[in-house]
Amino acid sequence: MSTQESGPIDGFWTVIPAGGSGTRLWPLSRSGSPKFLHDLTGSGWSLLQGTVDRLAPLSEDRLLIATGLRHAPEVRQQLPELGIDSLLVEPSPRESMPAIGLAAAIIEQRDHDAIIGSFAADHVIRDDESFRASVREAVAVARTGQLVTIGIEPKGPATGFGYIKLGATLDVEGAPTAHGVDSFVEKPDVDTARAYLASGEYRWNAGMFVFRASMLLDMLDHYQPGLASDLRAIADNPLRLTELWPRLTEIAIDKALAEPAAADGRVAVIPGHFDWDDVGDFDSLGSLLTESIDGVKVLGDARDVVAEDTTGVIAPRSGRVVVTLGVKDIIVVDTPDALLVTNRERAQDVKSVVQRLKSGGRGELI
Numbered sequence: 001m002s003t004q005e006s007g008p009i010d011g012f013w014t015v016i017p018a019g020g021s022g023t024r025l026w027p028l029s030r031s032g033s034p035k036f037l038h039d040l041t042g043s044g045w046s047l048l049q050g051t052v053d054r055l056a057p058l059s060e061d062r063l064l065i066a067t068g069l070r071h072a073p074e075v076r077q078q079l080p081e082l083g084i085d086s087l088l089v090e091p092s093p094r095e096s097m098p099a100i101g102l103a104a105a106i107i108e109q110r111d112h113d114a115i116i117g118s119f120a121a122d123h124v125i126r127d128d129e130s131f132r133a134s135v136r137e138a139v140a141v142a143r144t145g146q147l148v149t150i151g152i153e154p155k156g157p158a159t160g161f162g163y164i165k166l167g168a169t170l171d172v173e174g175a176p177t178a179h180g181v182d183s184f185v186e187k188p189d190v191d192t193a194r195a196y197l198a199s200g201e202y203r204w205n206a207g208m209f210v211f212r213a214s215m216l217l218d219m220l221d222h223y224q225p226g227l228a229s230d231l232r233a234i235a236d237n238p239l240r241l242t243e244l245w246p247r248l249t250e251i252a253i254d255k256a257l258a259e260p261a262a263a264d265g266r267v268a269v270i271p272g273h274f275d276w277d278d279v280g281d282f283d284s285l286g287s288l289l290t291e292s293i294d295g296v297k298v299l300g301d302a303r304d305v306v307a308e309d310t311t312g313v314i315a316p317r318s319g320r321v322v323v324t325l326g327v328k329d330i331i332v333v334d335t336p337d338a339l340l341v342t343n344r345e346r347a348q349d350v351k352s353v354v355q356r357l358k359s360g361g362r363g364e365l366i
């Protein structure tokens with residue numbers, strides 16, 4: 001298989017775990033309306049719709065979206081063409097492993113040889129063709145029985161991402177850039193991240209995993225046997241979902257599988273060369289918005305902003321007009337029930353004020 005090949009990939013399924021609440025993007029993103037349901041780039045599409053569209057040329061209608069009970073109606077509304085079998089509704093959040101594992105168990109029953117690519121619902125990718133070429137390489141390696149990830153060249157010493165240490169190059173037909181993975185390190189401190197960056201040996205973990213469905217279930221049997229047997233039981237009898245789901249281990253795929261499997265030499269990485277952003281906070285959102293009005297990036301209706309001698313990001317979402325004068329690197333997010341004013345430097349800390357609101361009895365705003 002060549003990386004230049006186009007068209008759908010035989011037996012390839014897309015899984016999209018769509019959970020998490022994106023608290024650093026509060027008050028735009030709320031637990032009832034998380035960031036994947038929002039258009040955060042001004043494209044007219046939500047991040048979820050963009051993700052589905054990016055993968056459709058590879059997997060066509062072989063798609064499974066795993067989302068929470070609260071978000072399922074909005075997901076259906078945004079994706080009216082979604083087949084009845086393409087939505088997996090979870091009774092409560094359990095992190096990514098139960099969602100991806102159950103999707104794998106269900107898909108394996110439908111298609112024993114399925115290869116699955118699991119991709120977050122809430123990331124922005126600029127160069128779709130290059131992304132799909134990386135997925136094709138990842139599939140070629142996944143066919144050999146490895147758990148494969150796509151790693152992103154780090155742009156800075158970010159502490160909000162996991163890092164993947166590259167191992168030796170692999171010799172797999174159709175995957176000329178494939179490497180083994182030495183280890184995964186989840187969200188290091190800034191000094192460690194700087195050292196990783198300087199070494200040139202690390203890639204960002206972008207939460208993308210490609211694997212044979214049967215292989216993932218075997219790995220789960222090995223590393224998370226209790227979870228594996230519960231997930232198989234639910235896939236065998238979906239009526240057991242409400243009974244078994246609450247007891248499933250709440251764990252991310254990185255911790256449950258990627259870290260231990262890398263230590264056992266069972267993980268590979270394709271270094272991706274496309275522009276990727278997880279839109280983690282308002283600062284990164286600002287850099288994604290291309291249109292600047294009088295020096296300000298506006299997410300919403302530009303007629304609702306009057307900004308003089310101002311730089312930063314403004315999201316007018318209340319129907320009110322936002323007027324700023326003489327402020328630099330500001331972030332203003334105006335929604336009907338909550339107004340956030342901060343600056344780009346403190347964008348990451350929005351998470352902690354959200355926590356404060358929650359513990360202060362204003363959980364209804366989160």
Ligand SMILES: Nc1nc2c(ncn2[C@@H]2O[C@H](COP(=O)(O)OP(=O)(O)O[C@H]3O[C@H](CO)[C@@H](O)[C@H](O)[C@@H]3O)[C@@H](O)[C@H]2O)c(=O)[nH]1
Pocket residue numbers: 016017018019020066067068090092093094095096099119120121122160161162163186187204205206207254278
């Ligand atoms: N269905 C479902 N999906 C979930 C749930 N919890 C999380 N997810 C999904 O699992 C993925 C990762 O979860 P996050 O909670 O957003 O992880 P993170 O802290 O951002 O870290 C992960 O992603 C980073 C890249 O964005 C990585 O750098 C990091 O290493 C790790 O993989 C996202 O697609 C998220 O929607 C859940 O309960 N249910």
